[in-house]
Amino acid sequence: MLYRKIWIVVLCFLCACSSHKYKNPHVQIQTKFGNIEVELYPQQAQKTVAAFLSYVDSGFFNNSSFYRILNLDNQPSNAPKSELIQGGIWKSNYKLAARLPGIPLETTQQTKILHTDGTISLARQDLNSGNTEFFICIGNQHGFDYGGANNPDGQGYAAFGKVVDGMDIVIKIYHAPEDDQSFTPPVPIYNIIRL
Secondary structure, three states, X not given: OHHHHHHHHHHHHHHHHHOOOOOOOEEEEEEOOEEEEEEEOOXXXXXXHHHXXXXXXXXXXXXXXXXXXXXXXXXXXXXXXXXXXXXXXXXXXXXXXXHOOOOXXXXXXXXXXXXXXXXXXXXXXXXXXXXXXXXXXXXXXXXXXXXXXXXXXXXXXXXXXXXXXXXXXXXXXHOOOEEOOEEEEEEEEEEEXXX
């Protein structure tokens, strides 16, 4: 009987240890088109990752959406071109998004996480205003890096992770019907969970 109790304790310990199967946190974006797995980089973008994970843990992304797309055909001809899909809670829970504080901007100059293919980054309007809205880069988008041409203040955006599985799903979403930079209809995000 004693051996059985010891064996149960050992099994519980091993199960607890195996729950940390990644060096960095991973999240799964569960969408209508399939799942996207993203690795986050807290050592480089500590504040951004901490805030994003707090939103995940609070269930804020439950029934949210990808609602915006930038492609080579839907941007002004005199603007720097970029390709991305943008999502979050803006369309599904605007009141919550509007009342959350902005996260201090961690620029690519600080983090060294550049906006390459599959990078996830925090969307923003003004400096230090980003919170629940994020985008995923399609191809390399160095105009979003510090000093890049895609943001008038030259500070760029806060990249904080990268797609490690499901880039095919990102591309499916990218090709969903759109009108004037908006998906028609928005692509449902059922939830974002930790792995």
